[in-house]
Amino acid sequence: xxxxxxxxxPASICLLRLSAIGDxxxxxxxxxxxxxxxxxxQITWIIGxxxxxxxxxxxxxxxxxxxxxxxxxxxxTLRKKIKGRQFDVLLMMQVALRANLISLLITAKNKIGFDKxxxxxFHQWFCKDHIEGPGRVHVLETYFQFLEKLGxxxxxxxxxxxxxxxxxxxxxxxxxxxxxxxxxxxxxxxKNNWRNWPESRYARLIDYLxxxxxxxVLLTGGPxxxxxxxxxxxxxxxxxxxxxxxxxxxxxxxxALLEQARLLxxxxxxxxxxxxxxxxxxxGLYASSNPHRTGPYKSLQNSINVYPEALQKFKHKTPExxxxxxxxxxxxxxxMISLDAVINQxxxxxx
Numbered sequence: 140x141x142x143x144x145x146x147x148x149p150a151s152i153c154l155l156r157l158s159a160i161g162d163x164x165x166x167x168x169x170x171x172x173x174x175x176x177x178x179x180x181q182i183t184w185i186i187g188x189x190x191x192x193x194x195x196x197x198x199x200x201x202x203x204x205x206x207x208x209x210x211x212x213x214x215x216t217l218r219k220k221i222k223g224r225q226f227d228v229l230l231m232m233q234v235a236l237r238a239n240l241i242s243l244l245i246t247a248k249n250k251i252g253f254d255k256x257x258x259x260x261f262h263q264w265f266c267k268d269h270i271e272g273p274g275r276v277h278v279l280e281t282y283f284q285f286l287e288k289l290g291x292x293x294x295x296x297x298x299x300x301x302x303x304x305x306x307x308x309x310x311x312x313x314x315x316x317x318x319x320x321x322x323x324x325x326x327x328x329x330k331n332n333w334r335n336w337p338e339s340r341y342a343r344l345i346d347y348l349x350x351x352x353x354x355x356v357l358l359t360g361g362p363x364x365x366x367x368x369x370x371x372x373x374x375x376x377x378x379x380x381x382x383x384x385x386x387x388x389x390x391x392x393x394x395a396l397l398e399q400a401r402l403l404x405x406x407x408x409x410x411x412x413x414x415x416x417x418x419x420x421x422x423g424l425y426a427s428s429n430p431h432r433t434g435p436y437k438s439l440q441n442s443i444n445v446y447p448e449a450l451q452k453f454k455h456k457t458p459e460x461x462x463x464x465x466x467x468x469x470x471x472x473x474x475m476i477s478l479d480a481v482i483n484q485x486x487x488x489x490x
Contacts, residue, residue, distance in 0.1 A: 144290025
């Protein structure tokens with residue numbers, strides 16, 4: 140039987156959060172808080188292969204990498220890695236069938252997961268204890284509810300990561316001392332995603348940045364074919380071509396670029412949260428999803444938020460009537476964000 144909150148610091152704790160990039164960056168203050176509250180507790184983090192590349196430099200963390208691309212054999216590999224081990228605490232911080240199945244392989248005295256209202260794929264059946272507290276809060280606030288369940292009240296708002304020296308040198312060479320704005324125009328390529336702002340508006344924004352504000356503009360993004368094609372179409376519509384680095388940087392190089400840039404403009408995507416890690420202003424473009432749940436944590440006041448209007452137009456709901464995290468899936472939803480709105484916010488931040 141579990142006894143929570145814990146009366147003393149546990150010897151070991153296992154964090155189960157595989158993906159994605161944005162959610163993994165939200166984990167960083169959680170790790171910092173655990174290390175501050177329980178400096179002698181061994182922290183093990185089961186994480187996805189792509190996400191590990193970003194956070195592998197964290198001190199005093201044992202990482203166990205799970206590569207989903209290996210299919211069912213990866214579960215057998217994980218079982219061998221943790222065979223015979225027992226953790227004092229398992230924090231099941233991902234609601235997904237894959238994570239639920241992994242939790243069955245982990246022996247722990249206390250298994251803590253999300254409450255029923257925030258569970259899918261029968262998640263609540265895989266854990267003995269569940270977090271408590273308001274559900275309509277930012278993802279990072281939800282993660283802190285796991286620590287509150289353990290009895291940790293204080294917070295260490297430290298995102299821990301810095302780009303390595305080699306990546307910093309790469310970024311310095313690219314930016315070359317010029318005032319730089321980074322645009323990460325794409326969210327992840329998924330069916331009916333519709334979180335990308337129109338290409339023509341990105342192009343006009345880039346022209347404004349380069350001609351009116353005399354800013355250097357970098358386009359960044361992943362190597363996915365759709366992202367590369369999307370960025371190419373943007374540059375073709377620009378009067379002056381930005382530096383197109385889409386598909387050409389590692390996550391650590393992207394972090395280094397962000398550390399040296401003036402600000403970042405992005406839709407609801409992982410690199411927006413890397414801007415939070417780099418501690419630069421982020422202009423988030425939000426129509427399809429609610430920034431109060433998934434926006435860049437330190438730049439929520441900078442976000443262009445037309446989510447309430449989008450809910451009303453396409454679903455005839457208010458944010459209060461919608462489920463927390465409910466998406467507006469319509470191909471025209473991002474067109475509700477005007478170019479003028481982004482330029483106005485940009486001018487405020489540049490000033």
